Amino acid sequence: MLDVLVCGGGPAGSALAWRLARLGMRVAIADAGRHPRRKPCGESLNPGAAAALRRLAQDGQAGGDPSWDELQGELQPLEGWALHCGSARLEARYPGGAAGWSCRRERLDGWLLERAVAAGAVLLPECRVKEVRQGGSGCEIKAIREGRPVKLAARYVVGADGIRSAVARSAGLAAPPGPLRKVALTGRIAGLADLEPLVELHLEPGALIGLAPLAGGEANATLVLPAAAAASSAAALRHGRPALLAALRASPTLAARALQAEASGEALACGPFDAPVRSACSGRVLLVGDAAGYYDPLTGQGLFRALRGAELAASALADARHAGDARPLQAYGSQLRREFGPGAALQRWIEYGASRPRLFRAALAGIRWSGTAERLASRIGDCPPGAEFRRTRLR
Numbered sequence: 520m521l522d523v524l525v526c527g528g529g530p531a532g533s534a535l536a537w538r539l540a541r542l543g544m545r546v547a548i549a550d551a552g553r554h555p556r557r558k559p560c561g562e563s564l565n566p567g568a569a570a571a572l573r574r575l576a577q578d579g580q581a582g583g584d585p586s587w588d589e590l591q592g593e594l595q596p597l598e599g600w601a602l603h604c605g606s607a608r609l610e611a612r613y614p615g616g617a618a619g620w621s622c623r624r625e626r627l628d629g630w631l632l633e634r635a636v637a638a639g640a641v642l643l644p645e646c647r648v649k650e651v652r653q654g655g656s657g658c659e660i661k662a663i664r665e666g667r668p669v670k671l672a673a674r675y676v677v678g679a680d681g682i683r684s685a686v687a688r689s690a691g692l693a694a695p696p697g698p699l700r701k702v703a704l705t706g707r708i709a710g711l712a713d714l715e716p717l718v719e720l721h722l723e724p725g726a727l728i729g730l731a732p733l734a735g736g737e738a739n740a741t742l743v744l745p746a747a748a749a750a751s752s753a754a755a756l757r758h759g760r761p762a763l764l765a766a767l768r769a770s771p772t773l774a775a776r777a778l779q780a781e782a783s784g785e786a787l788a789c790g791p792f793d794a795p796v797r798s799a800c801s802g803r804v805l806l807v808g809d810a811a812g813y814y815d816p817l818t819g820q821g822l823f824r825a826l827r828g829a830e831l832a833a834s835a836l837a838d839a840r841h842a843g844d845a846r847p848l849q850a851y852g853s854q855l856r857r858e859f860g861p862g863a864a865l866q867r868w869i870e871y872g873a874s875r876p877r878l879f880r881a882a883l884a885g886i887r888w889s890g891t892a893e894r895l896a897s898r899i900g901d902c903p904p905g906a907e908f909r910r911t912r913l914r
């Protein structure tokens with residue numbers, strides 16, 4: 520029997536499996552797809568996520584890891600945020616020299632999965648988990664592997680299977696989703712002028728555009744539309760690349776910079792985003808990453824939660840193995856709430872303001888007046904504690 524079956528080989532699942540394999544556990548990753556694969560994402564790691572990734576790469580690596588050096592060469596530093604709304608622009612840098620990174624998701628996810636396998640985790644590609652049943656000493660998992668039904672057995676099961684987690688549903692942990700609020704289109708753009716090492720957020724009437732510079736001169740562009748607009752733009756969303764370019768060229772704050780812009784590769788549509796859970800743990804089943812509850816991509820904190828959640832889950836599972844029963848896992852749920860709860864509440868406030876441009880502009884002015892932009896950047900950047908606050912620039 521496996522010690523742990525991790526369902527999902529995204530950042531949360533791979534980071535966790537890597538840690539568990541290093542602890543000497545028998546661990547397998549079942550992923551419904553095959554890597555490398557694209558994932559709709561703004562592709563920015565905030566400073567908290569960058570710190571968690573560095574810890575993961577360096578823990579237990581006495582002699583250094585050439586593949587980590589190679590990956591680092593492809594990461595683009597991000598020093599903070601630039602928020603645009605009409606003529607207002609607020610620039611908030613992360614405090615104390617903290618920085619995040621941007622990284623193409625197929626590269627980041629592929630690297631994490633490869634490291635987990637190199638550490639000893641077994642990969643089951645094209646294995647979609649359907650159902651998890653808990654017994655006294657372990658779990659039985661039903662899955663479809665390469666088109667055929669299979670049964671797996673593990674002492675513990677982790678749902679790292681993303682926003683529509685089958686494990687959360689099967690374990691009775693999923694809560695009813697909220698209404699469809701918005702949809703997004705993400706793609707890569709070449710030839711966008713004047714990119715800086717900042718995540719940009721452009722609030723337009725009826726749309727929001729996020730940008731993050733990627734290594735090699737491209738940028739990730741994410742267009743977010745409210746659900747009502749999305750229904751009337753359904754045809755445009757199906758033809759993603761032209762829709763993304765058209766949004767950049769129609770944007771009052773981006774049009775001049777987008778004159779030479781071209782979309783490269785496919786643009787991916789996604790939504791809805793609201794996937795609440797009742798709890799992140801039940802008996803022998805844990806949830807991590809988006810599967811443990813997701814609300815909105817606006818503040819770019821998903822990868823931090825995936826990587827930090829994997830650290831907490833690894834330590835809870837190590838405690839459970841040591842104790843010989845599942846009771847230590849209960850502490851994991853409350854730890855997640857303690858660490859991510861305040862950020863999630865702030866995220867709801869920001870998301871509320873971002874759907875109301877007048878309120879958003881007033882908030883930008885309020886932040887300038889109170890001199891709290893850097894503090895805000897630090898909060899949504901999940902900056903490691905102890906960073907100093909510098910003054911904020913507003914133009």
Ligand SMILES: Cc1cc2nc3c(=O)[nH]c(=O)nc-3n(C[C@H](O)[C@H](O)[C@H](O)COP(=O)(O)OP(=O)(O)OC[C@H]3O[C@@H](n4cnc5c(N)ncnc54)[C@H](O)[C@@H]3O)c2cc1C
Binds near residue numbers: 532559
């Ligand atoms: C539009 C958008 C923009 C975003 N921008 C950012 C950003 O800039 N910065 C940031 O930090 N976060 C961002 N996020 C959030 C971020 O993408 C997620 O938080 C992150 O991918 C979570 O990682 P994960 O491993 O939990 O899930 P995922 O990355 O979704 O991985 C889940 C894995 O599970 C597999 N799977 C699914 N179902 C099953 C099943 N039944 N059985 C087995 N395997 C299964 C999938 O194949 C996949 O590989 C954004 C999200 C969206 C939607």
